[in-house]
Amino acid sequence: MKIATRFWIGCMVFLTTYTCYTTRVNMSISIVSMTKKGHKSTPECIMKSESHNRNESNETTDTSPRDDYPDYGPRYEWSEQVQAQILASYFYGYAIFSLPAGFLAEYFGPFKIILIAHIIAAVFNTLCVYAIWLNWGVLCFCRIILGCCGGLIYPALQCLIAHWAPPEEKGKFFGALMGNVLGTCITWPMVGAITAAFGWDWGFYSVSIKNVIFCIIFFFVCADTPEMHSWISEDELKYIKEKQAGNVEKQKVIPPYLDIAKSPAFWVLAICHFGNEWGLYLQLVNVPKFISEVIGFKLEETGGLSSVAPLCRMIFGMIFGLIGDTLRQKQVMSLSAIRRMFTVSSHILTGALLIGIGFVGCNWIVVMLLLALSLGLNGACSQSNLQNPQDLAPNFAATIYGFNSFIGGCTGFLVPAVTGELTKYNNGIREWGIAFMLGGGIVVVCGLTWILFGSVKEQPWNRKGGPS
Template structure:
């Protein structure tokens, strides 16, 4: 029995998010080998058991930095700006991303973004030699392109996924996690042996390979695919029962913004990103600076929660599809029960972290399963736009991402305020408690007021010029 073409489309959804994140996260590793280091203080949880210094006279011994290439005098402010540049660009183009994807089609958008990313990521090596602001501009442009990818994937999924298989397609969006976890060690190894410039080149080569495969395997719709059998194309079209149009239309924004289920999805999305950014951006620092693991240990432990999230997301998405296919429970019951797993349970686990102190084993377990269970979001924030309005799922996801993405700046800023005077368990506890409360409130609001039914504005929309 031949493998259906839509299986390969789902695989390419996975590898699109995988590849997109390689250029998103590679600088997090490379910047360590590009800058002159700064000695850190003793972690909070080590102060009572370890000596503050390794020398007999109480002073820290200088160390020679490995030669990975030229190093630059970038202070914490500059490094923070460089690491944040991608997200500034991401926010900048988010609002228009859905409209762009729906008008031009997901194939052109995704392919062009990755071609441009290949070029710009390679130019980062030259930009560094000019001035750090040139690297900032490159990262800003990468973020502007990256913001177009997920709305375009929502449009691609709307065209290709039969309703009973959408859970599997949406679960494929978890490829970003694997992209992160593989990029960090690969860039680290390549940098160690070849220098930090090759940390950029290897990512560009991977992007180029992706572009070739994507061009050969993907089209906007089943009807335009060069290898699909008519039976499969007809099956996809008939299963969608007229909910997805092939015409170019502009979203009815007035009807969208008047729609209560849309706003409930927005709140649920913001709550999810709050907790997600907390764990993906702050947990490595917490494990290293507060719990007291060294950088290599912190990196390995920090990878456990994202890997658990991807695993749970893929498994739970497949389980949900099977439940809906067999009509064991209704779509409403599945979506809302999964929200208990994706929001409320992770929120309670984050709150619990503030009560376990410096006991690192329960801290790691709670962090790992908190982010792991969040993988169930494949059945709410990642798929609900398809429920409400598959014709405008790209627009819905893009607008939600614009507001939810702001938590990427808000969460670190709040944590900085909490820990500016003292970087201890109590102060970090405020960050975890607040994150847990936001998680839980977002989930509860969506369970009570969210919807899984197609909304009337899905059949509206003005013809595109």
């Protein structure tokens, strides 16, 4: 029995997000091995544990700074604010290029956009190694270019999914977006292990090599639309057209920007997406530093522990995708009820668990459980804010998602900046607890906004737009 071509397209969606995230999250691990921590070198939780043990044995506690760094390569005296800027720089480019990404994908086709973006990303991720020799500002520039490439990807995937996915199967396709989580799960321990063995420069090279391999596979497997694919069968092509029932136009049109800007449904979705991104980047960007510099795990351990929560997100996200498709096919719930049910998981429960981290102190087992469960439940976003653009306007889902990525992508530099300010004078468990409670509160409020005011109805401007 021949495997459907759209199955391979779904695999490409998964691999695209997987590869995209490797250049997004690798710096979160690499920066730990590239910096001198100075007076903050002894993690607070380690100091508390050592102090407790020594007090019990009446020994003197030595709280002097540690400078016995493992030899992973040159280390730099970057302040918490500089490190925050390096981590945030990716998201400056990501937010800016998210704005035109939808139109570019709808006009030139998602195939070209995704392929070119990954080629450029492979080049500039490699250049990061040499940029560091010059100045941390040059490193930030390279990370900004990487962010520009990343900002193009998700709107392009919205366009690809709109053309390839029958409505009853969109849950599986959006579940495939959780490939980004596998990218995180593999990249963090991989970069940690490679850095420990060969130095932090090879942490960058290894990620670039993976990008090149992806580009080769993507070139031979993917196509913009079913009509353009070289090996799709006539039966499958007919099936996709019938299921889409004319909701998706193949002609190139100018998006109705004014209608989108005036749409309450769009703005409520943008708020929901902003909250989701805040909670996500709080974990993806900052948690490795938290685990290493506050809890006190070694670099090799940091990568593996940091990957547990993203792995839960991938597993839960794909399960939620199957559940969502089943509910739609059997029509046991309305689409509105399905979206709201999953938003409770992706935002309300996720945010509540993040808030809980602020109350558990240095109990690292409980911290890791809360992180894993919160990010796992957030996998339901594949059935809430990630899929809602397809409900509102499948013809312009890429454009809508691009705008949402611009608004939500700002959290990529807001989260490190806020955390950097909170930890400026003391990089301790109390300051990080405030960061988690603040982030959790934002996630809950944004999710509640969509539950109360969100929409799943096709917008009248979905069928508008002048020929380009």
